[in-house]
Amino acid sequence: MTIRKRLVWFISFIIGLIVTVGGFLNFAGPMLVGAFKTSLDAMNSLNTIRELKFNTDHVKTSLNRYLLLGDNQELLAFEESRRLTENNLTLLQSQFRSHSPEWFKEINSLITDSLQASDQVVKEFKVGSKVNAHDKWLNQLYPKLQQVQTRVENLERDQTEEAQSLFNKVKYLIQKAGFVVTILFAIAIIFGVLLFRSLYQAVMTPLETLKLGAEKFGLGHFDHRIALPSTNEFGALAESFNKMADNIKQLQMQAVHMDRMSAVGQLAGGVAHEINNPLTAVLGQAQILLTKFQEDDPKYAQLKKIENGAIRCRKIVRGLLDFSRPSQSRFEQIDVNTIILATLDLCEADFKKSKINLVKNFSGQLPAIKANTSELQQVLLNLLNNAIQAMPSGGTLTIGTQTVPEKSLNDSIRKMVSSDGPWVGITVSDNGVGIPKDHINRVFDPFFTTKDIGKGTGLGLSVSTGIVKKHGGALTVESAGLNKGATFMVILPVKGPVGVRNEIKSISGMAA
Amino acid sequence: MKVLLIEDDQDVIDTIASIFSGFFNGVEIQHITHGDDFRRGVWRQGGWDLVVLDLMIPGMTGFDICEQLRSHPSTKGIPILALTGYDTLQNEQRIKGAGASGYMAKPFEVNLFLDEVKKLIHNRMRR
Numbered sequence: 024m025t026i027r028k029r030l031v032w033f034i035s036f037i038i039g040l041i042v043t044v045g046g047f048l049n050f051a052g053p054m055l056v057g058a059f060k061t062s063l064d065a066m067n068s069l070n071t072i073r074e075l076k077f078n079t080d081h082v083k084t085s086l087n088r089y090l091l092l093g094d095n096q097e098l099l100a101f102e103e104s105r106r107l108t109e110n111n112l113t114l115l116q117s118q119f120r121s122h123s124p125e126w127f128k129e130i131n132s133l134i135t136d137s138l139q140a141s142d143q144v145v146k147e148f149k150v151g152s153k154v155n156a157h158d159k160w161l162n163q164l165y166p167k168l169q170q171v172q173t174r175v176e177n178l179e180r181d182q183t184e185e186a187q188s189l190f191n192k193v194k195y196l197i198q199k200a201g202f203v204v205t206i207l208f209a210i211a212i213i214f215g216v217l218l219f220r221s222l223y224q225a226v227m228t229p230l231e232t233l234k235l236g237a238e239k240f241g242l243g244h245f246d247h248r249i250a251l252p253s254t255n256e257f258g259a260l261a262e263s264f265n266k267m268a269d270n271i272k273q274l275q276m277q278a279v280h281m282d283r284m285s286a287v288g289q290l291a292g293g294v295a296h297e298i299n300n301p302l303t304a305v306l307g308q309a310q311i312l313l314t315k316f317q318e319d320d321p322k323y324a325q326l327k328k329i330e331n332g333a334i335r336c337r338k339i340v341r342g343l344l345d346f347s348r349p350s351q352s353r354f355e356q357i358d359v360n361t362i363i364l365a366t367l368d369l370c371e372a373d374f375k376k377s378k379i380n381l382v383k384n385f386s387g388q389l390p391a392i393k394a395n396t397s398e399l400q401q402v403l404l405n406l407l408n409n410a411i412q413a414m415p416s417g418g419t420l421t422i423g424t425q426t427v428p429e430k431s432l433n434d435s436i437r438k439m440v441s442s443d444g445p446w447v448g449i450t451v452s453d454n455g456v457g458i459p460k461d462h463i464n465r466v467f468d469p470f471f472t473t474k475d476i477g478k479g480t481g482l483g484l485s486v487s488t489g490i491v492k493k494h495g496g497a498l499t500v501e502s503a504g505l506n507k508g509a510t511f512m513v514i515l516p517v518k519g520p521v522g523v524r525n526e527i528k529s530i531s532g533m534a535a
Numbered sequence: 536m537k538v539l540l541i542e543d544d545q546d547v548i549d550t551i552a553s554i555f556s557g558f559f560n561g562v563e564i565q566h567i568t569h570g571d572d573f574r575r576g577v578w579r580q581g582g583w584d585l586v587v588l589d590l591m592i593p594g595m596t597g598f599d600i601c602e603q604l605r606s607h608p609s610t611k612g613i614p615i616l617a618l619t620g621y622d623t624l625q626n627e628q629r630i631k632g633a634g635a636s637g638y639m640a641k642p643f644e645v646n647l648f649l650d651e652v653k654k655l656i657h658n659r660m661r662r
Contacts, residue, residue, distance in 0.1 A: 292621070296591075299620030303642040304546035310645035311553050337642050344622060 025255040029222045036218055040211045047207065051200050058196050062189035068118045069182045075111040076175045078104045079134065083168040086141055090148060090160050098145070105138055126181075130174055137167040229257035236264065245272045273438075280468060287485075291343035298340050306333035342482050354519050356391045357399070359424055359447050366403040367422070373411050374420070384423030392447050393519030398490045402498075405483040406451040406511050413455030413509065421452040427514065442495030442516035452510040458502035466500060495520030536656075537582055540566040541573065541600060542589040542618070547641070551587060558649055570594020573603075581609030584656060590619040590630060598633045605634035614655035618643075 081104035089097035112131055116123055123131075144164050148156035229251050236249035248268060251261035309329040316323040367381070374381055410420050429444030440446070458466060465471045467488050484498070491498045495516045502509040536559055542548050548566055555562040567573050571594050586604060590597030597617060604610045614636040619626055622640035630638060636658075637651050 296620045299641040300544040300547050303544075303620075304550045306642040307547075307550035307554060307645055307648075311550075311557050314557070333642065341622075 024225070026225055027256070029225050033218050033222055036214060040215075044204070044207055047203060051203070055193070055196050055200060058189070058193045062186065062193045064118060065182065065186040065189045068115060069179070069186045071111055071115045071118060072175065072179050072182050075108065075115065076172070076179055078108040078111055079168070079171050079175055082108055082138070082141065083165075083172065086144070086160070086164075090144070090157060101141070101145070105141065108134065108138065126178065130178065133174060134171055137164065137171050140164050140167060225255065229261070233257065233261060233264065236261075240268055245275055276464065283468065295340045295344045298336070302333055302336055302340065306330065306337065309333060342486065354393045354395055357394050357396055358391050359389055359399075359449060359515075360385045362396060362399055363403060363422060363424065363449065366400050366407065369404065370407045370411065377411055377414060378417035379411060379414055380417075380419045382419060382421040384421060386424045386426060389424050389426060389447060390445070390517050392515055392517045394494055394515060398493075399515075402487040402490050402513060403449070403451075405487045406513070409483065409511075410451055410453040410455065413453050413457075418454045421450070423450045424448065432514070436497055436499055436514060439497035439499070440495060440514055440516065441492070442518070442520055445517050446496065446514045447517060449513040449515070450510055452508060454508040457505050457507040458500065458509050459505050463500060463502060467498070491515070493520065536562045536584045538562060538564045539578055539583045539586045540564055541586065541592060541597075542566065543568045543592040544589075547589070554645055554648060568592065573600055578604070579607055579609055581613075583610065583613045584659075585652065586610070586613055586615045588615055588617050588635070590617060590626060591621065598629055601630060601633040601635055612659070614659050616651060616655060
């Protein structure tokens with residue numbers, strides 16, 4: 024999963040969590056508040072009912088005492104508790120807000136009735152007959168007040184139960200909400216931790232791999248590559264890193280190669296010069312002696328062997344010198360196909376001897392290129408010789424030419440050529456012994472050879488590379504492996520190397 | 536025929552001497568093997584038919600020797616055949632620029648050497 028996706032998941036989760044908790048609180052909050060208010064109301068009305076119980080009781084006892092003692096103090100007490108009772112009823116009614124329950128109407132009328140009856144008894148006691156008042160009190164009012172008291176006591180009991188149950192409901196709701204919130208938070212924390220961990224690992228693990236890889240590469244392990252799955256941004260980064268590493272590795276190999284080339288060049292130059300003097304004596308003396316013997320003389324054959332040996336030595340030393348010297352070559356407009364045909368003529372005997380079938384794929388519209396004929400021929404001869412030696416028991420050699428436009432040159436070759444297009448490409452393919460994978464990068468190294476002693480100096484391809492490079496081109500090789508043949512490709516710019524173009528200009532300028 | 540051979544390698548000297556004595560009659564060869572030898576100036580006496588000059592002898596370069604030979608009145612018309620074990624296009628151009636009449640890389644084929652020598656002597660006689 025990409026880091027971007029992971030981040031989106033993580034943020035979505037946080038938003039989802041906020042919405043869920045918010046939604047829950049939005050739904051549960053009013054319910055809790057409602058339940059809490061109902062419970063509070065029940066407590067308040069319970070308090071009022073308790074006061075009512077006290078006050079109605081007081082109404083009964085103060086009235087009783089007044090009627091027994093006729094004490095004005097008791098009358099005042101009665102009036103006070105009567106007023107409080109009425110207040111309690113009003114308060115109770117207001118506590119029921121919109122609608123008052125049935126029992127309230129009943130108790131309200133009962134109490135109001137008994138209070139009015141009390142007033143009548145008091146009036147009777149004050150202005151009428153005291154006996155009548157007593158009689159009324161005993162027979163009517165007292166049972167009524169007694170009934171009120173029982174009723175209020177019952178009410179208090181009921182209301183206590185209700186308040187208790189409402190309180191329990193609130194307690195239950197709070198517990199439940201707490202439970203849900205706890206569960207939600209637990210889930211949030213678990214998922215959050217898991218998501219964050221995955222995000223963290225998705226970032227930190229590849230980051231660590233990249234860091235270690237870069238450090239290792241930096242320490243000179245140019246073969247080190249970063250292995251990260253290409254599923255996310257780090258994979259893409261690792262891929263870019265690896266591409267860069269490939270390029271650096273290639274440059275490093277080129278640098279090593281050039282170092283070796285120049286060291287070998289200096290060595291070869293010195294050795295070649297030293298060998299040429301004694302070789303002059305060997306060849307010269309052998310050829311002088313050869314003129315003194317008849318061809319059928321056994322000594323003639325022996326001398327001929329000395330001469331041949333010397334000539335072979337000369338060829339090898341020549342190769343070393345070619346390799347070492349920074350020769351200037353004359354560049355001229357040449358037709359590549361013509362030069363290839365001339366070079367093939369030189370190898371014709373070898374083709375026949377080795378039973379090699381020759382296939383020519385020449386482009387008919389090849390532009391003339393600016394190059395040095397003999398050097399190009401040397402390169403071709405070298406490639407042809409290699410191909411012939413790669414097919415000791417016969418085979419097919421395919422040689423082809425083509426125009427390579429600026430855009431169609433593949434990237435790796437484009438990096439090797441020091442000129443702009445268009446180019447002419449020459450391919451030499453054989454179906455011979457091929458090149459093993461571990462040799463393919465070394466075939467251009469000086470002195471690298473797999474041929475038997477005496478069959479190759481190991482310089483042919485490095486000399487050829489030097490020549491092709493001097494032309495602003497490139498020499499490449501492809502092989503599918505052992506016994507699968509090899510294809511060499513020479514890429515040469517049509518306009519010649521950059522430096523030479525100016526040189527030719529100045530020469531023609533001088534001529535004018 | 537009088538030949539001045541400027542060469543330091545004894546094997547080469549012997550070989551060239553053998554070639555001349557084997558293929559020409561009455562050749563007199565004098566050789567110089569060191570730059571100091573050349574500076575003593577025996578060569579100024581002139582009268583040579585051919586100078587064979589190695590480009591690299593100790594004490595002096597073949598190019599300087601060639602220029603001196605060309606600038607001295609007694610030797611300036613004598614054909615000079617330059618030889619070298621270090622065959623490069625620059626060396627060839629440079630020695631020819633210094634006045635050499637012929638140029639050959641070592642080791643050479645005896646018959647090619649003979650052809651070159653004959654050609655140089657013949658050209659001189661024609662002039």
